[in-house]
Amino acid sequence: MKQLWKDFVNGIISENAVLKLMIGLCPVLAVSTTVMNGIGMGLATTFVLLGSNITIALIRNVVPKEIRIPVFIIIIATFVTITDLSMAAYFPSLHKTLGIFIPLIVVNCIIMGRAEAFASRNTLIRAIADGLGMGIGFILTLVVLSGVREFLGNGTILGISLPFKGFEPALIMILPPGAFFAIGIMIAIFNNLFKLKSDGGHKHGSA
Amino acid sequence: MDLLKLFIAALLVNNIVLMRFLALCSYVGMTAEPGPALGMGWAVTFVMVLAGVATWFLNVFILQPLGLSFLSTLIFILVIASLVQLVEIYLRKSIPSLYHVMGIYLPLITTNCAILGLTFINQREGYTLIQSIVNSIGVALGYTLAMLLLANLRQRIKHSNIPKFLEGYPIVFILTAILAVAFMGFTGMAK
Amino acid sequence: MNALRLGFILMLVGIISSGALSYVYFQTKPIIEQQKDEDTLRMLNEALPSAKGFRELDASEFEPLDDSVMTITNIYLGTINSQKDPVGVVLKGVTVGYGGAIVMLIGISNDNRITGIEIIEHKETPGLGSKIADVSFTGMFIGKTLEDPLTIKNDLTAIAGATKSSAAVAKLVKKIAEYVLKNREAWK
Numbered sequence: 001m002k003q004l005w006k007d008f009v010n011g012i013i014s015e016n017a018v019l020k021l022m023i024g025l026c027p028v029l030a031v032s033t034t035v036m037n038g039i040g041m042g043l044a045t046t047f048v049l050l051g052s053n054i055t056i057a058l059i060r061n062v063v064p065k066e067i068r069i070p071v072f073i074i075i076i077a078t079f080v081t082i083t084d085l086s087m088a089a090y091f092p093s094l095h096k097t098l099g100i101f102i103p104l105i106v107v108n109c110i111i112m113g114r115a116e117a118f119a120s121r122n123t124l125i126r127a128i129a130d131g132l133g134m135g136i137g138f139i140l141t142l143v144v145l146s147g148v149r150e151f152l153g154n155g156t157i158l159g160i161s162l163p164f165k166g167f168e169p170a171l172i173m174i175l176p177p178g179a180f181f182a183i184g185i186m187i188a189i190f191n192n193l194f195k196l197k198s199d200g201g202h203k204h205g206s207a
Numbered sequence: 208m209d210l211l212k213l214f215i216a217a218l219l220v221n222n223i224v225l226m227r228f229l230a231l232c233s234y235v236g237m238t239a240e241p242g243p244a245l246g247m248g249w250a251v252t253f254v255m256v257l258a259g260v261a262t263w264f265l266n267v268f269i270l271q272p273l274g275l276s277f278l279s280t281l282i283f284i285l286v287i288a289s290l291v292q293l294v295e296i297y298l299r300k301s302i303p304s305l306y307h308v309m310g311i312y313l314p315l316i317t318t319n320c321a322i323l324g325l326t327f328i329n330q331r332e333g334y335t336l337i338q339s340i341v342n343s344i345g346v347a348l349g350y351t352l353a354m355l356l357l358a359n360l361r362q363r364i365k366h367s368n369i370p371k372f373l374e375g376y377p378i379v380f381i382l383t384a385i386l387a388v389a390f391m392g393f394t395g396m397a398k
Numbered sequence: 399m400n401a402l403r404l405g406f407i408l409m410l411v412g413i414i415s416s417g418a419l420s421y422v423y424f425q426t427k428p429i430i431e432q433q434k435d436e437d438t439l440r441m442l443n444e445a446l447p448s449a450k451g452f453r454e455l456d457a458s459e460f461e462p463l464d465d466s467v468m469t470i471t472n473i474y475l476g477t478i479n480s481q482k483d484p485v486g487v488v489l490k491g492v493t494v495g496y497g498g499a500i501v502m503l504i505g506i507s508n509d510n511r512i513t514g515i516e517i518i519e520h521k522e523t524p525g526l527g528s529k530i531a532d533v534s535f536t537g538m539f540i541g542k543t544l545e546d547p548l549t550i551k552n553d554l555t556a557i558a559g560a561t562k563s564s565a566a567v568a569k570l571v572k573k574i575a576e577y578v579l580k581n582r583e584a585w586k
Contacts, residue, residue, distance in 0.1 A: 022376060023232055026320050030228035033524065067404050071411050073288060077281040078415040082422050085277060089429040092437065100327040103280040107320040109232055153525065171525040176226050177387040184380030188372050277423045278416065394523060395496045395562070 004129045011133030018141045018183075019190040023109035027101045028142055029179040035158045038146030039139065040094045044083050044102060046135030049111050050128065051079040056119040057127035072115045073106075080106045110134060141186075149173045149182055210341050217345025219393040223321050224353035225386055230321035234354060235379055243312070244358035248351030250309035252344070254294060255322050258287050259343030262326040263336055283326045288317045321350055356386055442474055445505030445514040446486045449476025453484075461581055468493045468573050476505070486513060487578065493570040496562040497521040500530070504574050510544045515571065520563075527563035535564065544575040 011017065017024045027045065031037040055075050063071050084102045087095040095102065105111065114134055119127040151157055153173030155164075172178045223229050230251070238244045262283050270276050295313045298306035316322065325346050329339045360382050369378050442452050452474040463470045469492050475484035486507040493500050498521030505513040517531035529535055538554055548571055550556045556564035 022235055025231040025235070026228050029231065064404055064407065067408050070285070070288065070408060073284055074281065074411050074415050077284050078418055081277060081280050081419050084280065085422050085426045085430070089426040089433065092430075092433045100324060100331065103327055104229075104320050104324055106280055106284050107318050107323050109318055112318055169525075172388075174524050175387075175391065176228070177384045177391065179228065180380045180384035180387055184373070184377040184384065187375075187380065188377035191375070191377075192372060277419060281415065281419070 004126060007126050007129040008133035011130060011135070012137040012140065013194060015134075016137045016141065016190070017110040017113075017134055018138065019187050021113075023113060024138060025183070027104065027108060028138075028145060029176075029183060030101055031098055032142060032146035032149050032179060032182075033153070033174045034150045034156075035143060035146045036094070037097055038142035040087075040091070041098060041101065042135070042139030042142040044087065044098075045105055045108060045110070045138055046131075047083055048076065048079045048105050048108075049114060049135050049138075050131040051082075052076045052111055052115055053119040053127040053131035054124065055079075056115045057122065057124045060120045068120065069116075072112065072120075076111055076115065077106050110138065145182055145186055148186075149178055152182075153178055210337065213338060214341050214345040215393075215396060217342050218349040218352070219390065220396055222349045222353060222390050222393075223324070223346045224350055225383070225390045227324070229324040230319050230350055233315065233319055234357065234383075235376060237312075237315075238354055238358040238361055238379075241355060241358040241362065244354040245351070246309050247312045247315070248347075248354045250312040250316060251319060251321065251350055252347035253309065254287070254291060254313075254316050255325055255347040255350075256340065256343045257290055257294070258283075258322050258326055259329055259339050260336070261286055261290060263329060263334075263339045266330050267336075279327075279330060284317075284323055287322055287326070291317050321346070353386070357383065360386075441503055441516045441518065442476070442488050442505075445488045445503040445516050446476040446507070447505075447513060448478075448485050448507065449488075450478050452476055452488065460584070463491075463573065463577055465573060468570050470574065470577065471501075484508070487582070489574050489578070490518075491570050491574050493566050495520060495522050495530070495566040496527050496560070497523060500563075500566060500570070502567070502570065504539075504571060506544065506575075506578055510579070512539045512542050512544070512571070512575075515539050515567075517567070522560065522563045526557070527560040529557045529560060530563050530567050535567075539571060544579050546575075548572040548575060 015021060018028050027041050031041045052075050056072060080103060087102060114130060118130045147157060153169055153171060155161055155167060155169035221227055224234050233247055237247045265282060270279060291313055325343060329342060334342060373381065455473040460473050470489050471492055472490040474488045476486045476488060477484050486505060488503050488505045490503050501519040503516040503518060507513050515536040520530060522528050522530060535557055542548060547553055548568055550565050550568050554568055
């Protein structure tokens, strides 16, 4: 039980995919213009992550090592397409706003990374805990970032305008530069808050 | 003329990294030095153009006529993954000098979302073969440009006094924000 | 032999995956199409509120628009009872704005008044040009007649910071107004 809790919390803080590991950045920056988009993207990614983690943990002993990666890619792409089609059917307007970033979940390094590093090596129940933790860490990051951007850039949260007198939204926050600026500050705050040393300037990260 | 417009739009106006937010993992991960940044840029350019052409043929001659467009995600990612493998094998055996330049970056490319993203853009805009190729080259060079710009900026600030709070990745994103402001100036230049 | 076995497993995974996807695809397809139809009807209705149903004209039934930038892609006649005379017309037009293509619907009643404008698609700058889709901008056109000047600075106001986007929309509206005045008799 303690192990499961550890797997779960791991993804939220100490190995937060976006803020700590610097992976899965693309959708985070691209869709965080409104909180609604952020939540939609977060849930879609979490669904794929959970689905692929579960499937891979289940078949991990059957799949030969040599064709591990292509099998993982097929499984992930399948879950992504299911998400894509279901969103088009049940949430058409959200599906339209998120555009190519839904099929692009397939190359979100978080999902492949967890499949390879965790789900293919651990039991089903641990893979679920890991998927949930990573997913929630991802959703939280998206919600905070999109909240900051939507409020500063548009003066609203979830489309509801907040009554602050004399507050004039700074448009740049919902434009591309604002995304980079906001995530930079957010990483800095996160690192300082949790005393994590970021090593960006000195080491080659992985792609 | 229209092709030139398309090229400029892909290269600058809708720069794949700074305006469309794709390929950010390699953008922050591989730009600590200009050398690797450029190597990655070439490797991506190479694979991107190949992928643009390959997926165009698949899309126009197989997926669309058979009504299998819902399999695009699955098929495109498999095509890119196999293409990367083939290019790697071919370069290692036939052109070792080129392999030396970009070979080590090739395995990192499969999960480079700019390539898959580009194939989706080509598909959704309904580009012709020529347009797809021009768009692929524009996007790829735009990626290389963004990589080089950031790598050189990071060289410049190496020995500067950066606020302790922003050390590491945060300052990289602040630099990118400023680059993005500059690129916003291209908006409206070409559609 | 091993390669054959691996290939076989890979193929099996591929077949299972395509099977699952085909199932989901055929399950969601009718829903997606219904959503699209409802969406089109809703937007047509917003452009021409008095109509209950719409009949789309065949491409052969109308003249193409003579312009290098702007085009008319679809024309819908709005009706109350499907067989009766139209109560108005909705045209779908495409033009180029500041950031890319702008696709919109323009509803026009039988007495040559604009009944509504719906921006369907655009790539204008978020927060500036994107306001062309807001009611505060599109609402300005409602009630104007086709003979009105319909130009920025004249009887319309541009969105602050988005003159080009506003002008692109106004130009297309004017172009379509002229087109309808000239061709409308042919559809009645």
